[in-house]
Amino acid sequence: xxxxxxxxxxxxxxxxxxxxxxxxxxxxxxxxxxxxxxxxxxxxxxxxxxxxxxxxxxxxxxxxxxxxxxxxxxxxxxxxxxxxxxxxxxxxxxxxxxxxxxxxxxxxxxxxxxxxxxxxxxxxxxxxxxxxxxxxxxxxxxxxxxxxxxxxxxxxxxxxxxxxxxxxxxxxxxxxxxxxxxxxxxxxxxxxxxxxxxxxxxxxxxxxxxxxxxxxxxxxxxxxxxxxxxxxxxxxxxxxxxxxxxxxxxxxxxxxxxxxxxxxxxxxxxxxxxxxxxxxxxxxxxxxxxxxxxxxxxxxxxxxxxxxxxxxxxxxxxxxxxxxxxxxxxxxxxxxxxxxxxxxxxxxxxxxxxxxxxxxxxxxxxxxxxxxxxxxxxxxxxxxxxxxxxxxxxxxxxxxxxxxxxxxxxxxxxxxxxxxxxxxxxxxxxxxxxxxxxxxxxxxxxxxxxxxxxxxxxxxx
Numbered sequence: 001x002x003x004x005x006x007x008x009x010x011x012x013x014x015x016x017x018x019x020x021x022x023x024x025x026x027x028x029x030x031x032x033x034x035x036x037x038x039x040x041x042x043x044x045x046x047x048x049x050x051x052x053x054x055x056x057x058x059x060x061x062x063x064x065x066x067x068x069x070x071x072x073x074x075x076x077x078x079x080x081x082x083x084x085x086x087x088x089x090x091x092x093x094x095x096x097x098x099x100x101x102x103x104x105x106x107x108x109x110x111x112x113x114x115x116x117x118x119x120x121x122x123x124x125x126x127x128x129x130x131x132x133x134x135x136x137x138x139x140x141x142x143x144x145x146x147x148x149x150x151x152x153x154x155x156x157x158x159x160x161x162x163x164x165x166x167x168x169x170x171x172x173x174x175x176x177x178x179x180x181x182x183x184x185x186x187x188x189x190x191x192x193x194x195x196x197x198x199x200x201x202x203x204x205x206x207x208x209x210x211x212x213x214x215x216x217x218x219x220x221x222x223x224x225x226x227x228x229x230x231x232x233x234x235x236x237x238x239x240x241x242x243x244x245x246x247x248x249x250x251x252x253x254x255x256x257x258x259x260x261x262x263x264x265x266x267x268x269x270x271x272x273x274x275x276x277x278x279x280x281x282x283x284x285x286x287x288x289x290x291x292x293x294x295x296x297x298x299x300x301x302x303x304x305x306x307x308x309x310x311x312x313x314x315x316x317x318x319x320x321x322x323x324x325x326x327x328x329x330x331x332x333x334x335x336x337x338x339x340x341x342x343x344x345x346x347x348x349x350x351x352x353x354x355x356x357x358x359x360x361x362x363x364x365x366x367x368x369x370x371x372x373x374x375x376x377x378x379x380x381x382x383x384x385x386x387x388x389x390x391x392x393x394x395x396x397x398x399x400x401x402x403x404x405x406x407x408x409x410x411x412x413x414x415x416x417x418x419x420x421x422x423x424x425x426x427x428x429x430x431x432x433x434x435x436x437x438x439x440x441x442x443x444x445x446x447x448x449x450x451x452x453x454x455x456x457x458x459x460x461x
Contacts, residue, residue, distance in 0.1 A: 005030075005132060011103055011112030014056045022111055024063050031067040033135035034099065034115055038073070041127070042118045044096030045149065046074045048089045050081030050157075051101035052250040053190040053215035056111045060101050064113070065151055072143035074150045078157050080191050080215055082252035083114065084346035085161045090120035091342070092160070102251035105224035108217060114251075121343050122315045158195045161348065162202050168340060170281055171352045175359040177204030182242045184209040184258075186233040188223045189216050190250035192347070199348050203355060209240050225249055225256035225334060227264045238262040244358070244365050248347045254334040255347035257354065259365040267334040268293040272372055274336050274350055275328045277357035279303035284327030287320045289313070290413045291422050291435045292332030295373045311410035312424060318343045332377075376441040378448040380434040381426075388459050390425050390432065396458040397423065397451070421447050423455075 003012035003021050010030045012022030019026065039045055047068055051057040061077070068075050076093050078086060083100050090098040098116035106112075115123050115131065123131065143149070165171060183205055187193040193213030200208050211233060212220050222229040225247040237245040237258050245258030257265035265273070272295045275286050279300060286300040289312045297307035305327075310320035314331065321329040321339060330337040335345035338353065361368055384390070394412050407413040411424030411432075421436040432455060436448035 005135075006128065009113045009115045009128075011106070011110060013109045014059075014111055022060075024059075027060055027063045027113070028067050030113060030131070030135050031064045031099070032071060032140055033131050034097065034113070035068050035071050035073050036134050036140050037127070037131045038096040038118075039071075042096035044094070044118065045072055046076065046093065046095040048076045048078065048086055048093050048095045048098040048116075049101065050078035050083075050086040050089070050098075051191075052082075052103075052217075052252075053080055053193075054103065054108055054111060054217040054219075054250060057101055057217065060111050060113075064099055064101065069149035069151060070142050071140055072147045072149050075152065077151060077153050079153060079155050080194060081157060082161070082191050082195055082348070084253055084342065084344050084348060085157050085195070087116060087120040087344040087346075088161055088164065088342055089154075089157045090116050090118065092157075093154075100251065104251050105249045105254065107223065108219055119343070121318060124315060124319075158191075158198065161195070162199050164341060165199070165349050165352050166202055168338075168349070168352070170278060170356060171203075172356040172360060173202075173204050176355045179243075179359040180207070181205050181244060181355065181359070182207040182209070182240065184211065184233060184236045184240060184242045184245045185213065186211040186230065186245070186247045187213045187215075188225075188248070188250055189214050189218050189220060190223070190252075191215050192248040192250070192252045195252055195348055196246065196248060196351070199351060203352060205355070207242075209236060209242065211236060219250070223250050225254055225267065230256065230258060230264070234258050234262040234264070244355075246351060249334075252347045253345040255336060255350040255354075256334050257365065259369060261366050263366060263369075265365055265369050268332040268375075268377060269295065269369060269372060270334045270350060270354070271328075271330040271332065271336055272296050272299055273357060273368060274330075274338075274353045275299055276303070276372070277353055277360075278328040278338070279305055282327050285324045287317055287324065287326045287329035289317055289331050290407065290410055291424070293375050293377060294418060294420065294437060295375055296332075298373045309407065309409075309413075314345055316410070373439070375437050375439055376444045377435055377437045378441075378444040380436075380448045380452055382432050382434065382452050382455050384432065384455075384459060393432075393455055393458050394423065397454060400454065416447070419443060419447060421451050423451060
């Protein structure tokens with residue numbers, strides 16, 4: 001059982017002892033702290049909340065609503081919603097912040113509070129630290145009966161979200177409708193089951209085969225949209241002779257695609273394809289994190305833009321996108337950020353832009369995928385004793401590979417011509433994650449394994 005307190009919020013497993021798991025006591029404590037921060041930071045006593053469909057959602061929702069009301073904060077409750085929908089609603093409602101009750105891709109025993117500022121964006125490191133500090137101070141002074149916050153339900157925000165997507169210049173409903181796509185969707189029995197069918201209908205897709213679209217929180221397989229969890233989707237795409245398979249995670253901020261032949265388009269390439277389309281119509285820069293595929297850089301430079309890398313984490317990608325005025329960005333886990341709509345990972349806008357691209361090219365999904373550079377990423381991790389000095393290990397790695405370009409904004413990323421390896425520490429465990437990429441799967445594995453060997457040797461002194 002686990003409780004993880006971080007600058008981006010609080011997440012953990014339901015049940016157990018307070019302080020060690022995500023219990024009602026912990027939910028109350030951190031909701032109150034966030035509410036106090038919102039009032040202090042924005043001066044606005046209003047918070048928008050929404051949740052995914054996981055089983056513990058209603059219980060967590062009740063506690064969050066009551067806690068916020070108890071300190072005089074009005075709550076706009078979207079009910080079953082998506083992370084990007086809540087992000088948009090915070091701005092539309094002119095709220096001081098937002099809370100998304102979701103553990104994203106984690107299994108059903110997990111839940112979490114994702115925290116948003118008044119711009120509908122995840123908190124900065126400094127803001128997140130401040131919330132954690134407030135939580136440790138103790139309980140606040142509660143509101144008297146006439147000053148309690150109001151609780152308002154607004155249940156049409158997914159429709160409003162879709163309306164905003166349809167207004168985007170690069171979303172071509174006519175082209176999508178004319179292609180007469182047949183699409184299979186897997187929404188892992190969460191809120192994508194509400195949002196994705198509505199979006200596809202609005203885009204003119206008339207043939208949609210639905211897998212797991214009932215938002216009951218009973219995840220039929222691992223909820224992370226990884227190849228090993230999408231075998232049924234892939235088989236159904238082939239069986240139904242569909243043009244595409246679409247999968248989203250429980251809170252609908254990650255998008256994975258399956259080609260018409262049942263092969264994975266590749267979650268790293270969701271962003272690459274969308275960026276190719278956007279940059280083909282709007283010259284500009286692109287951003288992804290250090291652990292994302294080089295293919296985005298290749299596509300960006302081919303279109304005349306400049307590629308920039310950020311530290312891992314959505315808040316870091318967004319910060320870099322604003323800094324370099326990027327027109328597209330995101331993360332290689334299927335997270336598309338399209339700033340013309342909002343600064344947040346959004347699978348719904350990703351679907352709309354990808355289908356527009358696919359429709360206008362006239363290609364099949366597999367042919368579109370084959371038009372991009374073919375890279376392979378090896379993902380490894382090494383467990384270390386808690387006493388190991390990771391900074392010293394990284395210093396040894398830098399020393400050994402000093403003749404190669406090295407980026408240290410988030411761990412160490414070493415460039416070997418078109419190959420690279422990225423080492424970064426876990427924020428919660430004595431683990432170093434190692435990502436390596438090459439145009440050869442064997443080479444990517446070899447690079448990652450060599451760095452694992454280096455780390456093991458350096459840790460032994």
